[in-house]
Amino acid sequence: MLRASFSTVARHAAQPRIQLSTAAAKAAPTIKVEVNNAGPSAAELKEERKETMTKAAAAKTSGKSGWQKFVSGVLDVIRPACAAVHTPVMKVLDAPSRRRVQKAASVEDLRIAAEKRMHAMCYGYLAGGADEEVALRRSVDCYKDVELRHAVLHGVGHGEVDPSTTILGHEAKLPFFVTSCAGQRMFHADGEVATAKAAEKHGVRMALSQLTTSTFEDVREAAPTSAKCLQLYVWRDRALLKEVLDRAKEVGFTSLALTADFSWVGNRERETKTGFTVPPSYSVQQCVDAARSPAWTFDFMSRVPYGYKAVPDADFPAESLVDFIAQQMKPEFDWKDAEWLCQEWGDTGPVALKGVARGEDAKRWLDIGGKVIWVSNHGGRQLESSVAPFDVLPEVRKAVGPDVEVIMDGGVRRGIDVVKALARGADSVACGRAYLYGLAAGGFEGVDKALTLLSKDVHLAMGLLGCRTVAELKARGPEFMLHKQNSSFVYDNGTGLQPYFGAPPSKI
Ligand SMILES: Cc1cc2nc3c(=O)[nH]c(=O)nc-3n(C[C@H](O)[C@H](O)[C@H](O)COP(=O)(O)O)c2cc1C
Structure with missing residues (x-):
């Protein structure tokens, strides 16, 4: 069964009043939040932190209901037996999903396969957005507002793209x-390692979440060339964060992405509807949904419960650490924290600010020493009705000029979306759910399929447009992109996002 909820982490972060049972509340630890240079030594602080984590884990366990304790106890007992027969049993249980992955002609087919294989509450966590999912839908649909006017007789042959x-x-x-997407072992037991292997196979870069459920070492081993970027939040305990940074440098990460749009955490209604709890409550709904997704459930029951592997010395299952991590999230973090992070990372490599939606913020990031802008609305999971990254991309590009690296993510489900984003001003495009659906449907094979589909689409679209290189695509973007109007805002030839009152501009 499900071992932890990243959205619970999130919700706790948004609402510091953490709810524990009476027993848990008594044992609830006080999390150390500041590091005093004149105070205890680093070793002492580390010991203290370990103790805090241990207490947090114990509080989480003692806060379980009798029924929860009983079921999780039974699962612990039968786990070795499940593990012993894992390979032959999964061969049978996973056969339908494997077939769906093989037949998938689009990311949408992988989404359907993921939904069929996964426990409903985990699927809700993966696929859902904030509130009524207006931001999520807009982030996906906005690409359809742009039509492409292709060139003919351009002479670009196969193999030239x-x-x-x-x-x-x-x-x-x-x-x-x-x-970077949290908790991938919740979607498929092979988690981030499966993603990393597929990325390496395709020569696709990978950003690893700070809420990874696989170790840095395992991911880097699976993708020595691809997995070079670590995504971070600014945690309260700077000594802890510094340890994470030092480990990241040691292991070979060369860039950072500071996620800045997750300090307060969005309301994911889908999770309420699908009964997402952490630890699992083993309610009738959760048990029925587990029986409906036998491949996911058996896979989960037979593997070692996952943990948050970026947290040093945290030898606990993730479900025991959610309170500790939640309290580390710092809703009030600001530009000073961001500056501190850039300084700590030093000249190891570029630091990107992830979650940018305004040209002004992009410029300020460059002023404090950041190098890369990452336009994102966290996949429509945070601020409901947040502007689609694709819509705001031209404003950000205009603010920072042509020479600053700009990454964009949000709503990419096809290679043609990637091509449109590049033509609109991005230097590269990050994908979240597109590969997560593949992972959830079929582990490595599923991510492999998602990347194959996206890659094929990109090659084909560039060929049809007659663009040999990304540089050419970017340069010729304004010439071949036409804009239909579905949003109430338009990008008005260089002046930024404007309210839409009349006829839309025909060209962007
Ligand atoms: C299940 C899930 C977990 C995520 N976890 C993280 C995370 O740990 N850190 C982060 O910076 N962004 C996280 N994101 C946001 C993604 O990095 C990315 O911004 C978003 O998924 C892009 O939108 P897309 O899914 O439509 O491609 C997560 C997104 C999803 C769907």
């Missing part, structure tokens, strides 16, 4: 990459 580019300081074979 080169979609390679540079992402966060490294050559990349493709102009899109797999972005």
Whole structure:
């Protein structure tokens, strides 16, 4: 069964009043939030933190209801037996999903396969957005507002298209990459390692989430070339964060992405509807949904419960650590924290600000020493009705000029979306759910399929447009992109986002 909820982490972060049972409340630890240079030594602080984590884990366990304790106890007992027969049983249980992955002709087919294989509450966590999902839908639909006027007789032959580019300081074979997404072992037991292997196979870059459920070492081993970027939040305990940074440098990460749009956490209604709880409540709904997704459930029951592997010394299952992590999230973090992070990372490599939706913020990031802008609305999971990244991209590009690296993510489900984003001003495009659906449907094979589909689309669209390189695509974008109007805002030839009152501009 489900071991932890990242949205619960999120919700706790948004609402510091953490709800624990009476027993848990008594044992609830006080999290150390500041580091006093004149105070205890680093080793002492580390010991203290370990103790805090241990207490938090114990509080979480003792806060479980009798029924929860009983079921999780039974699962612990039968786990070794499930593990012993995992391979033959999964061969049978996973056969339908494997077939769906093989037959998938689009990311949408992978989404359907993921929904069929996953426990409903985990699917809700993966696929859902904030509130009524207006931002999520707009982030997906906005690409359809742009039509492409293709050139003919352009003479570009098969094999002449080169979609390679540079992402966060490294050559990349493709102009899109797999972005940081939390808790991938919740979607498929092979988690981030499966994603990393598929990324490496395709020469696709990978950003790893700070809420990874696989270790840095395992991910880097699976993708020594691809997995070079670590995504971070600014945690309260700077000593802890510094340890994470030091480990990241040691392991070979060369760039950082500071996620700045997750300090307060969005309201994911879908999770309420699907009964997402952490730890699992083993309610009738959760048990029925587990029986309906036998491959996901058996896979989960037979594997070691996952943990938050970016947290040093945290040898606990993720469900025991959610309170600790939630309290580390710092809703009030600001530009000073961001500046501190850039300084700590030093000249190891570029630091991107992830979550930018305004030209002004992009410029300020450059002023404090940041190098890369990452336009994103967190996949429509945070601020409901937040502007689609694709819509705001021209404003951000205009603010920072042509020479600053700009990444964009949000709503990409096809290679043609990648091509449109590049033509609109992005240097590269990050994908979240597009590959997560593949992962959830079929582990490595599923991510492999998602990346194959996206890559094929990108090559084809560039060929049909007669663009040999990403540079050509970007330069010729304004010539071949036409804009239909579905949003109430338009990008008005260089003046930024304007309210839409009349006839839309025919060209962007
Ligand atoms: C299930 C899920 C988990 C995510 N976890 C993280 C995370 O840990 N850190 C982060 O910076 N962004 C996270 N994101 C946001 C993605 O990095 C990215 O901004 C977003 O998914 C892009 O939208 P798309 O899914 O439509 O491609 C998550 C998104 C999803 C769907």
